Amino acid sequence: MVFWRKKKVENQEGSQLDKSADKSLENNGNKPNGPTPSDDADAEQVSWYRRALAKTNEWLRTDIRDLWKSEGQLVDDQFLSDLYATLVRTDMGGMTASKIRDSISNTYRSRKIEFADVLSVVREQVKESLKSKNASLRTADQGPTVILVVGVNGSGKTTSIAKLANRLTQQGNRVLLGAGDTFRAAAVEQLKIWSERIGCDIVLGEHGSDPGSVVYKTVQRAVAESYDVCILDTAGRLQTQSNLMQQLEKMKRIIQKQIEGAPHEVLLVLDATAGQNAISQAKGFSEAAGCTGIVLAKMDGTAKGGVIVPIAEQFGLPVKFIGIGEKLDDISEFDPDGFAEALF
Numbered sequence: 469m470v471f472w473r474k475k476k477v478e479n480q481e482g483s484q485l486d487k488s489a490d491k492s493l494e495n496n497g498n499k500p501n502g503p504t505p506s507d508d509a510d511a512e513q514v515s516w517y518r519r520a521l522a523k524t525n526e527w528l529r530t531d532i533r534d535l536w537k538s539e540g541q542l543v544d545d546q547f548l549s550d551l552y553a554t555l556v557r558t559d560m561g562g563m564t565a566s567k568i569r570d571s572i573s574n575t576y577r578s579r580k581i582e583f584a585d586v587l588s589v590v591r592e593q594v595k596e597s598l599k600s601k602n603a604s605l606r607t608a609d610q611g612p613t614v615i616l617v618v619g620v621n622g623s624g625k626t627t628s629i630a631k632l633a634n635r636l637t638q639q640g641n642r643v644l645l646g647a648g649d650t651f652r653a654a655a656v657e658q659l660k661i662w663s664e665r666i667g668c669d670i671v672l673g674e675h676g677s678d679p680g681s682v683v684y685k686t687v688q689r690a691v692a693e694s695y696d697v698c699i700l701d702t703a704g705r706l707q708t709q710s711n712l713m714q715q716l717e718k719m720k721r722i723i724q725k726q727i728e729g730a731p732h733e734v735l736l737v738l739d740a741t742a743g744q745n746a747i748s749q750a751k752g753f754s755e756a757a758g759c760t761g762i763v764l765a766k767m768d769g770t771a772k773g774g775v776i777v778p779i780a781e782q783f784g785l786p787v788k789f790i791g792i793g794e795k796l797d798d799i800s801e802f803d804p805d806g807f808a809e810a811l812f
C-alpha cells in the first residue's frame with residue numbers, strides 16, 4: 469500500500485514516526501514493494517481513506533448541504549444548531565462538534581457562508597483534534613515483538629491479526645501466530661486458514677484448552693526459533709466480565725515471564741460500526757487489560773467514521789491501525805491528516 473511505503477520513507481528520514489521504537493518493523497531495511505513514493509502518494513493515501521470513509525463522507529456532505537437554503541447560507545442560531553446536530557450524528561463527539569460550531573460562529577456570524585468554507589473549518593478542526601494521536605507499532609529492541617490482541621466478540625480481532633501478519637510478513641519479518649481463542653470451536657481453524665494464505669507459521673490451541681498454555685507455547689517457540697513478531701489471538705469478551713479480564717492479565721504475566729517488557733503491544737480491536745459503544749469498550753478494556761493501542765476495524769461499514777475522534781481524544785490510547793474491509797490488504801496505519809482530508 470502506497471501509504472505505508474510513504475511512511476516507511478518518512479521513518480528512514482526520522483521525520484515523523486515514533487522514535488522510541490529503535491528497531492521499527494517499518495524500518496527493517498527491506499525494500500518496499502512496488503513504486504517508490506511520489507507526488508501521487510498523497511493523493512493515493514487520501515483516496516484510500518476516501519474509500520474507508522465513503523459512507524461518512526456521503527452522509528456529511530448530503531446533510532451539511534441540506535442546511536443550505538440558498539447559495540450563501542446566513543450563519544444564525546438555527547444554522548449553527550443544525551450544523552452541530554449534523555456533526556454529532558457522525559459520532560465525532562460533542563467536544564469537536566462544538567469547537568467547529570464556535571469557530572464558524574466567531575468568523576461568520578450574521579454573514580453568509582459557502583458550503584466549502586464549512587468543510588474547510590470541519591477538516592481543520594478534525595485535524596487539530598487528532599493531531600499527534602497516531603503512533604507506530606512498538607517493537608522489541610531485541611528478540612521477538614509480542615502483540616496480544618483483545619476485544620469484544622466479533623469486533624474483528626482475528627481478521628485484523630491476519631492483515632497485520634500479512635503486512636509484516638510482506639515487509640520481510642518472520643511472523644508466528646498463536647491461536648489463543650480456544651473458546652470458539654471454529655476460531656483456531658479460522659486463524660489457521662489465514663496463516664496458510666499468508667504463508668506464516670502458527671501455534672494451534674486445542675478447542676477448550678487453556679488459552680494460557682497456547683500463549684506460553686507460542687512465545688516459547690517465537691524465542692527458541694527467533695521469530696521477529698508473534699501475534700496472539702484471544703477469544704472475544706466483554707470488558708465487564710471481570711473473570712475474563714483476569715484471564716487476559718494472566719496471559720500477560722505468562723508472556724512477561726518469558727520476555728521481559730513483553731507484550732510490547734496489547735491491541736484493542738474496536739468495531740467502528742459500534743458507534744458510542746466502541747467508546748465504552750475502549751474505556752473498559754484500556755482500564756482492565758492495559759491496552760497500548762487501538763485497531764479500528766470496519767471503518768468501511770459505517771456512516772459514523774467520526775467516532776475515531778473521541779476514541780483518539782479521550783483515552784490517551786493511540787489509534788494504530790484502521791481496517792476497511794475483509795481482505796488482507798484492507799488495513800492502514802492511522803494518519804490523522806489523511807483521514808481529515810478524506811472525511812470531506
Ligand SMILES: Nc1nc2c(ncn2[C@@H]2O[C@H](COP(=O)(O)OP(=O)(O)OP(=O)(O)O)[C@@H](O)[C@H]2O)c(=O)[nH]1
Nearest residue numbers: 621622623624625626627704765766791792793794
Ligand atoms: N467490512 C469489514 N468487515 C470486517 C473487517 N474486519 C473484520 N470484518 C468482518 O467481521 C467479522 C468478524 O471478524 P473476526 O475477525 O472473526 O472478529 P473476531 O473479533 O475475531 O470475532 P470473535 O473471535 O468471534 O470474537 C468477519 O465477518 C470479518 O470478515 C473490516 O475492516 N471491514
Ligand SMILES: [Mg+2]
Nearest residue numbers: 625626649655
Ligand atoms: Mg476471532
